[in-house]
Amino acid sequence: MAMSTQILAASVLSGVNIVFLSALAAVWVRNYRTFRTSLVLGLLAFAVVMLVENAFALYFFFTMQSLYSGDPHVQQAVLVLRGLQLVAVAFLTYVTVR
């Protein structure tokens, strides 16, 4: 079954999330080496869990399309959730790398 446009778009957003989260994780790994503070370690754990979450999302989008294909509302909801997470991660990336 072909992937719906909305689930395809959600997959792309998850991919961009992974790029941002990788950039954040890279900064925090480097800073943890320098500072060894629990704040940075906590942020690093946050980034890693979010990376795993996005990887699972991608996995679900590609392997469990029957889960989404029946209902366009579900697809729309999935897309909105991915989009909002992208906005959140983009803000955090902006204030962290600037």
Next chain:
Amino acid sequence: MEKALWYLLTATRGGENRVRIIRTLSERPRNANRLADELDVGYKTIRHHLDVLESHGVIEAGGDKYGRLYFLTDHFEQYRDTFEEIATHLD
């Protein structure tokens, strides 16, 4: 300010250079050019960090427009202990 300092200095990409700038300004005020020379960091990078530190109330500028000297604020000095705790991690 305490939480902002922690994030600004330990969790951001430019955190290490910001700590070095504050350390250098703790000895005595300096202008952006001197900071760039002494820390061996590009002038534009120093300028950027100075703007970020100034907007967070950590430093303030005095003197004429060209070669303005940067000072640590009294407000920052209240959180000196927090800074020293962060800075010890850098050694």
